[in-house]
Amino acid sequence: MAERAGRVPLRRRPAWAWLRLLRPVAGLSLAGVGVSFAFILAEGAPVWDEALRVGVALFAVVAAASAMNDGVDRWHDRDAHIWRPLAADLMAPRNAALLAGAFAVSAVVIGASLGGRALLPLLGGLACAGVYNLQLRSTPFSWLPLSIGFALVPPFVAEAVGAFDNYLWWSLPVGALGGLAAHLAMKLPDYERDDVVGAQGVMHWMTIDYAVPMSWGLMSAYLVVAVVSANIERWRIEWVVPSASVGIVVTLAMMTWSVFGVTERKLVWQRWLFSLAIAGMAIGWLGSIVP
The missing domain is CATH 1.10.357.140 (UbiA prenyltransferase)
Known part of the structure; x- marks a missing residue:
């Protein structure tokens, strides 16, 4: 209209x-x-x-x-x-x-x-x-x-x-992986628009063919490290399992959907879904390890 x-x-x-x-x-x-x-x-x-x-x-x-x-x-x-x-x-x-x-x-x-x-x-x-x-x-x-x-x-x-407390030192590896996964998820939809002369961001350095699967791998690594560190400290199933499950489902869904081709629209969906899953996993991880 x-x-x-x-x-x-x-x-x-x-x-x-x-x-x-x-x-x-x-x-x-x-x-x-x-x-x-x-x-x-x-x-x-x-x-x-x-x-x-x-x-x-x-x-x-x-x-x-x-x-x-x-x-x-x-x-x-x-x-x-x-x-x-x-x-x-x-x-x-x-x-x-x-x-x-x-x-x-x-x-x-x-x-x-x-x-x-x-x-x-x-x-x-x-x-x-x-x-x-x-x-x-x-x-x-x-x-x-x-x-x-x-x-x-x-x-x-x-x-x-x-x-x-000392258990919060786990936030360094967990947070670093979460931040890296979030960076790729947020920047991937803009790959073509930002693909200009002199652009050497990590995605353009890797190229889109590697950056997309790398985003899935980093999301998976983030979930694994968060769950493992929670298990080492204090395993609270009511906190870590729901948040990790959401992250796993979202990651597998994006991987499956992208088998039929990667488009900007799909990457925008991945940006929002991964961002929510990363935030949710961070909350679930902290809730699991706090005494």
Whole structure:
């Protein structure tokens, strides 16, 4: 159906541009995972303002990283992602830079309010976002910042609620694999649009023929390491089995569906399904190993 005469579509409105720039779905998803971690680590009874600050801080990190990403990519996006706010001239680059700075400062202030030990992994996450956007995004090491950043989420939340323990060191291998699997899942649908001269991200370095099966392999490795580490620490079947089962079903479903050909639409479905499965497995893993 055609747009009404004189009516500005939502996607062309400045307010929508500001919201779109922040990647609210990604930010709210990470905030939800962080708050879930806070409830698990505090045995279902966290201090409400600590849990709230955890969620807001994680949302702010994603918002800052997203605004910076669009600012750095604005020239490339005019050809590949014209719907993004800066590429569509719905927002000035200066405003995006100010927004990125404001959310980064907000994340630091909120992190500091949770204590110095909580601030350190949060600063690590912000540093990962900056290094990715400014240095590594077009290199074979483009996967590294998200792997490190995802692994830092459990220690950040644990320090924020005063519940860090040695078993959380498992978050390093589990989180690193989860972040790597998430990176491939999120970037694969954009493979052709981002396939330009000079693009040497990990997917273009491997080529699409290897990147797609690699995403399945990494998802499988993430599930295996999460389940094995949960078994080594404390096996709680009610936590780990449902989340691992969802991850297994999703991975097998995408592998089976892709036998009939890999398309951008299928990779978009994989992006959403893998992202949900990775988040769910992280929650199930933590719920299983917490004393």
